[in-house]
Amino acid sequence: MTPNAASRSGGSSGPSRRSFLASTAVATAAVAGGLPLLSACGGSDSGSGGGSSAGKGAKKLLPSYTAGGVVTPDIPAKNGSAAGFTAELDIAGLKTSVPEKLGKGGKVTVMSPFWGSPPGNDNAYYRAMNELTGVDVVWQNQDGNTYDQKLGAVLASSDVPDVVVVPGWNMGGKIPSAITGKFADLGPYLSGDKVERYPNLAAIPTDAWQRCIFGGKLRGLPMPSSYVTNIVPLYRKDIFDKEGYEVPRSAAEFMALAKDITNARAKRWACQDMKWTAFNTFGVLSGGEKPLGWNLVDGKLVYRVETDAYLEALEWTRKLFAAGVVHPDAMLGKSSATDPGPKFAAGEFLIYNQDISQWWSRSAEQATQNPAYKIWGMDIWGHDGGDPTIWATQPANIFAFISKKASESVIRDALAVADVTAAPYGTKEYMLTNYGVQGTHYTVKDGVPTKTKQGNIDVLNAFVMVASPAPTIAHPDFPDVTRAMVEWQQRMGAFTKKSTFYGQQITEPTRYTNLSNDFEQLEDDIVRGRKKVSDMQQAASDWKNKGGDKLRDWYQKLLDDNGSATS
Incomplete structure (x- = not known):
């Protein structure tokens, strides 16, 4: 269109x-x-x-x-x-x-x-x-x-x-x-x-x-x-082709590429905040809706914040920020509050993760004013270079x-x-x-x-x-x-x-409504170096004690009574 x-x-x-x-x-x-x-x-x-x-x-x-x-x-x-x-x-x-x-x-x-x-x-x-x-x-x-x-x-x-x-x-x-x-x-x-x-x-x-x-x-x-998943790692294919950059196939390759791209003096950084992509490449259960964050593993329901994959994704994203390859706007928390399009078009950063609809909308808005511009989507890679595990929305x-x-x-x-x-x-x-x-x-x-x-x-x-x-x-x-x-x-x-409660219309009891509210802010603080990964481990432990384990029991009863839509 x-x-x-x-x-x-x-x-x-x-x-x-x-x-x-x-x-x-x-x-x-x-x-x-x-x-x-x-x-x-x-x-x-x-x-x-x-x-x-x-x-x-x-x-x-x-x-x-x-x-x-x-x-x-x-x-x-x-x-x-x-x-x-x-x-x-x-x-x-x-x-x-x-x-x-x-x-x-x-x-x-x-x-x-x-x-x-x-x-x-x-x-x-x-x-x-x-x-x-x-x-x-x-x-x-x-x-x-x-x-x-x-x-x-x-x-x-x-x-x-x-x-x-x-x-x-x-x-x-x-x-x-x-x-x-x-x-x-x-x-x-x-x-x-x-x-x-x-x-x-x-x-x-x-x-x-x-x-x-x-x-x-x-x-x-x-x-x-x-x-x-609707979140795509979008990149400037025209600049990649011109510079000979290869699309990465692992977390390590992405880090190496990001360091190669970044030149702060020339006002070029590799990427914006890549947390959403990290969750996908490390196989973290979906955060899009609370029931999707639960999955039955070896007979026990596990919540996304309890998993090693969740912590590893945060640590990898933190390392991107620490390496200086992330655009300064993202460090200030502006990546989702402002339109990244103009600076992406200007080549200030070459990779960002956003909704798949921007693949087309960015192409359309630049078609006449910048004919050489070409935005494309990277395939989601497994963090170790193998096949990814992606969870359904x-x-x-x-x-x-x-x-x-x-x-x-x-x-x-x-x-x-x-x-x-x-x-x-x-x-x-x-x-x-x-x-x-x-x-x-x-x-x-x-x-x-x-x-x-x-x-x-x-x-x-x-x-x-x-x-x-x-x-x-x-x-x-x-x-x-x-x-x-x-x-x-x-x-x-x-x-x-598809995780255990995929496709189900579930309403948690009111007493658990705010139980997970602070995790997203803590994620953002950790990847920007304001908090440590150990702070998330403590938060997950507190979550369990404040009602997470009882919520697990509630979901287990729901599963026992109703079964899974994915089975």
Whole structure:
């Protein structure tokens, strides 16, 4: 796509909740992933605190999967990757995935987080979508930055909109129990073969649906994600090629390369803070969501901070800082707070780790002003030079729920909307959902759709939040980048493992909510030399004594009662 047609990816440009949706759920091609190091758990003490979606009866709740056959991707999904589309978009040849208008003309109110200034409900995009779906959708868009406050207030009241969107990072406190109490069981409409009425919903991967089980019922509509890590070690391939630098294949090779690149007098450093990459290369369990940090090892559940790999990753990252190969901005803690793009483009550093969507967005923003510029992604290496062990992220992180008070006709209308918004790339429904009306909201040149000024006002994060298709990467203006992104996911997916509680919707009891809160800050202090690795060992010991061992027992009972989704 083009620089003003933002890429919809399931990752983020760092641990910023605003940047996640501002850059990901608003427009065109979807890559999926999760937020690095953002935890989405919390909740009540009642029962299993929300329990697990991997209960023994979970499979019968799930919609039967039927792969969509309307559009064939240029690069089929493999090993958990997105599907890829590299060819120019043929607007005249767009397919129809919803031949029959399923909506019956009812009114459906939707509350959703919104980043930016929401348009009025009577705009050309909303009118066109309502005409396509056959549903009068009325939006109650709320400020995404304070959405958790609004969400809590609404769910505590008796006045709940027909559809409410809940991002995973807002599922703290009493929200999970409210979801169980306030929202409808969609099983009678979607479980098993019932989903056949909605073929685009049927084509959503089963793992994503499993994340929609709350309180033993199928309650959510998902925004699917690739479970392959979304954090890529990105590098300046043009400078690597010019200087003859080799892409490293081990932690030791990376250190040697970093020292070779760095010349502080010339204002060039090797990299930014590489902690996220270190966690992947050393095989550290995911920190993206608390349940993913647990894994069954030799019959015992182990948490990520207890592992040698976790300490080794921190020590290696600390050595990078100590060697002076990390850009000074990162030492000051600016690497995630400011945009690294300009200094990366200027060659002040040659490697940084960020969301995979930046592979394309950096390429697009530099295409005209710096034609020689080429950003690429390094494969994740095993720290010792062998194959890496990479841990899966969650297969869905944003959900839409339908009120328990909604009538059957309202539920059917909401599902009609979802079946349209879940249409795959290359269909008329996808283009209207993601781009709006041709000529008004976007134009097409050389097979590349580009948002107009009005498109960037009207066609933002609204309808895409109701439900989305399986993850897709489609940038026809950069077909080589598209192919490289998908194939990177496929290669890394071959080394990706699913930890014990992968794919489950788990809410920890309230008494454990803050137990792990201080680890991320301590990580950053250690890698910058302000604290020692031994301080983390002490923190892990304190964690165990303050409730970590009891939390382990709680997870063990959950595992005993429900089993693992990966078994």
